[in-house]
Amino acid sequence: MIRSEILRDIAPILRDQLVVCNIGIPSQELHAIDDQPSNFYMLGTMGLASSIGLGLALSQPKPVIVIDGDGSVLTNLGTLPTIGNNCPDNYILMIIDNGSYGSTGDQPTYAGMKTDLAAMARAAGCDNVVEVQDKDTGDALQAALDSGKGTVMVVKCDSGNAKMPVITMDPVVIKHRFMEAVKA
Amino acid sequence: MNIDKKIVDDLVANDVSFVTTVPCKQLAGVIDEVDARDGIFHIPSNKEDEGMGLCAGAHMGGKRPAIIMQNTAIGVTINTLATLTQYYRMPLPMIISYRGELREPVACQVEMAVHTKALLAQLNIPTYHFHWQKDVEEFDNILKYTFMCNKPVAILTDANFWGGYGDQ
Numbered sequence: 001m002i003r004s005e006i007l008r009d010i011a012p013i014l015r016d017q018l019v020v021c022n023i024g025i026p027s028q029e030l031h032a033i034d035d036q037p038s039n040f041y042m043l044g045t046m047g048l049a050s051s052i053g054l055g056l057a058l059s060q061p062k063p064v065i066v067i068d069g070d071g072s073v074l075t076n077l078g079t080l081p082t083i084g085n086n087c088p089d090n091y092i093l094m095i096i097d098n099g100s101y102g103s104t105g106d107q108p109t110y111a112g113m114k115t116d117l118a119a120m121a122r123a124a125g126c127d128n129v130v131e132v133q134d135k136d137t138g139d140a141l142q143a144a145l146d147s148g149k150g151t152v153m154v155v156k157c158d159s160g161n162a163k164m165p166v167i168t169m170d171p172v173v174i175k176h177r178f179m180e181a182v183k184a
Numbered sequence: 185m186n187i188d189k190k191i192v193d194d195l196v197a198n199d200v201s202f203v204t205t206v207p208c209k210q211l212a213g214v215i216d217e218v219d220a221r222d223g224i225f226h227i228p229s230n231k232e233d234e235g236m237g238l239c240a241g242a243h244m245g246g247k248r249p250a251i252i253m254q255n256t257a258i259g260v261t262i263n264t265l266a267t268l269t270q271y272y273r274m275p276l277p278m279i280i281s282y283r284g285e286l287r288e289p290v291a292c293q294v295e296m297a298v299h300t301k302a303l304l305a306q307l308n309i310p311t312y313h314f315h316w317q318k319d320v321e322e323f324d325n326i327l328k329y330t331f332m333c334n335k336p337v338a339i340l341t342d343a344n345f346w347g348g349y350g351d352q
Contacts (some may be wrong), residue, residue: 043271044266044268045263051237051240051241052268055237055238055249058245059244059247060246076237078229078230078231171272172272172273175274179244
């Protein structure tokens with residue numbers, strides 16, 4: 001499975017949750033598959049989805065699901081110790097690990113070579129780290145939500161992108177409707 | 185006047201309750217004060233752009249955030265300031281240790297100091313420079329201004345403001 005197939009699979013679970021989605025094609029795919037006011041799409045700033053989601057989870061009680069990528073986490077590796085030492089129960093970091101920088105032409109990442117992101121997350125202090133195969137993502141995500149514990153999921157899948165349109169929504173509109181969903 | 189206490193009192197009075205920090209020697213006292221306050225959640229960052237991501241999330245979660253960092257961070261965070269904080273119109277008071285200014289003992293710090301105000305000006309970030317201790321009196325107004333206009337705002341605090349480096 002590729003990322004877009006996983007997103008299609010888990011869309012019914014994501015629909016009712018606050019979701020912070022990584023920049024580029026992941027946000028385009030989520031937006032095209034099931035746009036929701038409770039989705040925060042990153043239009044810039046590679047690497048910060050996990051940090052934005054953590055700040056959000058620490059500031060209000062609703063569960064927060066971050067859809068991140070292996071390349072994005074590698075860009076902001078300092079995030080793992082910050083998560084490991086501050087992880088609230090309402091935070092789920094789902095790293096879609098397809099071993100490539102999808103939005104820039106599927107160049108390989110080190111996570112697809114010798115680097116083990118799950119082991120790095122554990123070494124950084126993250127208590128609940130689960131490694132998941134693509135087809136099991138929905139069950140694992142639901143289990144993480146049901147557990148009521150902060151969780152880092154590393155979802156192994158194939159490299160590849162679906163062709164989806166660029167998001168043209170104004171960033172202030174994305175933020176405004178997302179903040180309304182947070183408050184609802 | 186204890187300026188560490190005054191700065192954190194003003195943060196609390198303006199409902200700032202989520203503060204991330206990347207340390208600097210000059211900022212050690214104010215970071216300690218932030219850490220000691222019950223009304224503030226203090227979360228250290230490993231890098232300043234990470235901290236701005238945390239603050240963006242806190243803002244969307246309904247909290248008022250602030251970041252405390254060195255001016256060298258402006259070199260690290262330009263993309264984040266432009267494409268996250270400014271693009272989504274998020275308020276962010278940035279309390280910045282202005283290294284490389286008068287009474288600075290470390291020559292290399294001057295290399296980023298000479299770019300700091302130019303970079304902030306290029307980004308159209310409202311910028312205030314605290315050089316004398318009495319300048320801190322404006323901090324409360326700067327916080328109100330930041331949350332009124334939903335912009336990142338820089339408060340540069342130099343060595344003279346903090347009282348220099350011991351006997352230097």
